Amino acid sequence: MKTVAVMFGGRSAEHDVSIITAHIPIIDTLLASAQYDVWPVYITKDGAWYCDKQMNDLSFFQEADWQQKLARMQKVRLNFDKGLTIEWPGFFDRHIKVDVAFPAMHGTYGEDGSLMGVLRMAGVPFVGCDIFASAVAMDKVLTKQLLEAEKIPTPPYVWFTRGMWKADPETLRREIKKLEYPLFVKPVHLGSSIGISKAKDEKELENAIEVALHYDDKILVEQGITEMIEVTLPIMGNDDPRTAHVERPLNKTEFFDFNDKYLSGGGKKGQDGANSGYSQIPADIGEKMTEHVKEIGVKVYQTLGCTGISRVDFIIDTKHDKAYVIEVNTLPGSLYHHNWKKAGVSNMDLVSGLVRLAEERHAALKDTTYAFKSDILTKVGGAKDQK
């Protein structure tokens, strides 16, 4: 039986969403398969690591006193000797060797490549995108710059840091004036639409910039499209990616915000994590546009070097029949399993497929040569030569 460590929580604004993703569908499905020994690794908002099978049950985190229960548990240590081992220090040394790590963390310190860096160092197979795709996708501006280089359409934008805005707001305001309203102002590194505002005039723009800079050091002012619809496309695979359905979120508010994404849904929340109550799957955008979106989606996936799973977000200019890529999400909330299910991929196929893809990528990495023989050390003559 393979030991799988599902890692979730973390130092992120999306900490709670991560708990849902980890359980629905990942842990629930892994347990149901009876093929894996599942260990939940929970990282607190201040970065402490815990691992206890009680946390395999989502209800653990729904009890009023769960944090007190957690405080009574022992924190764990990681050991990187020949792979990843989770250790409970103490008189009775307890440890488990992890065969595959399954990151289920959204946002900072998890989805941004940080956790992938740790897992690479440990040399353990892990599910999802590697460090490079994760880090690029976490920065909406870097993503857009990469898309532009590959001539993939993305809406016009201006980006700047808090320091740049403080030093010379006038120049930036002039740059922004070249864009057409409505504008979307976004923190560059945050997910789940946190801190995003829509600005219809200069007054709203100033407020939106202040709000976005409250959440992030680098922000993006992006041109909106008046007659548009939003769609999203989950993609899965390594070298030969496959797409799920193009999905259209039918949100109640002006754009897809955190509450729409995770909390609304007229009572349908919970079971699907990401709210599926307000989505049209497949999106009614015509066969031609559907194929076009899928084609661009796969190109984006490959350009960023995504592996395992990702989701590409688009807006479609309905007046001009043109699709633009907005951003890439390397850990879609709850893996967008509701969409995969409609595309004929069961939770079991999805989750076990991702474990297999992780192992395949890890095996392929072993074929890449990272060590070179060198005699450079023997040629260096010690401290004197460095004068």
Added chain:
Amino acid sequence: MKSIVAGLATEHAENGIGPVVLMLHGWGDSLHSFDALVQKLPGFRIVRLDMPGFGNTELPKDTWTVEQYAKFVAEFCKKTGVQPEYVIGHSFGGRVIIKAVSQRFLEPKKIVFIASAGVADRQNVHNMAFTAGAKIGKALLKPFPKSLYLRLRKELYRVTGGDYISAGALQETFLAVIKEDLSSDAAHIDRPALLVWGEDDIVTPVEEGKKIHRLIKGSELKVLSGAGHFVHQQKADEVAKLIQEFFI
């Protein structure tokens, strides 16, 4: 929508066109407390916000007093360019209005207090007993192991005050807020005030409404039967009608 006020990302909402009405919600509540009432007050520009620590507004960075909340509301008005002609406060929101108007942080023409807190006689009895009990309890429980300490502390607070437990990160702020008797501040309020109470209110009983009525000269007290502390939700039509008549 959000704005940054005093360094805190603050959720607020606006509805309608007309003279500005500012609504402040109660402890543990949010701007949505007034959803039903807003629907029934046409002809006004109604501005609502989630107070720091509640709804979608960030937590205060340290322990706040009523005065800090009052200053925050004034700062919010300044930041968003809002000059309220009328203010409406429910429960804790009423507390904040008493402080803000008496200190002249806000200068509304008229005020509506709905089941307002801040002047309870039991302030001195129940609340003091609670804060003293909390302190003594903490000291008594200290020697126990942490897990047992947390459980016993929870049990202690369960019997002494539910809001304190549910206050979470705002527990110290909650203590600072309930400690303050605002009777003398209320006596300084020198503008028309309407007091609306639910007859069956057990959180801020009608007696407290009567006390504010005595303290604010020329105020009107309306007690609605068949309603409790959330009278503005339970009797939204009647409360809206009273407010409209009072504002005219």
